[in-house]
Amino acid sequence: MDLPSEPIDPGIADTAPLTRREIADLLPEVPDWLLVDGRLSARFACRDFSGALDLLCEIARFAAQEGHLPDVGIREGRMVDVAWYSYAIGGLSQNDFIMAARLSDRLRSRRGGPL
Template sequence: MDLSSESISPGVADTAPLTRREIADLLPEVPAWSLEEGHLCVRFACKGFNDAVTLLQEIAMFAARENHVPDIGICRGRIVEVAWYTYAIGGLSRNDFIMAARLSERLRARQGGTL
């Protein structure tokens, strides 16, 4: 099953974080993303600050609807950084990978191309 079509698990706080092996198995499913200090991360380059703010707002609304929000910010005035991590379990959950896959799919459709 494609990660982006999986449902978010609401009871993740009662689960253990993914193991290194599970993370290594899931990373190829989200090719634009990387593992940085235990967080699942990606950066999107925008044309300028206003475009970055718009993208940040779209990502924030998307994540809020799913009730699984990332760390997100703008750096260098035009780069939107997104990092998934499940603080309730102190590590990555499958939900983080599902949301990364959904966000990648959504932004590919929005941009009509690659991230």
């Protein structure tokens, strides 16, 4: 499956969260991401706080444009944590995996990718 090219489903509120089996099948498609507390998570390193803030803003613009928003935060003054989770369904959806794959592709081409 080519996750980055898959369309985002705007109607996921009427679907069930992915099963553990479905999540296990999709995880190899996003090798930079881990399952942490039921969320698809990654950490990106920046040179300093200013770089982390720039990255956070870039991620926010990207996610808003795509119409699927992550949880994001800055830790240790230079690490940007990103977690995908579909609150509308109370779990992970294929949209979360699509967005993780797209974000990894986008940032890898610019920065070198997640830690």
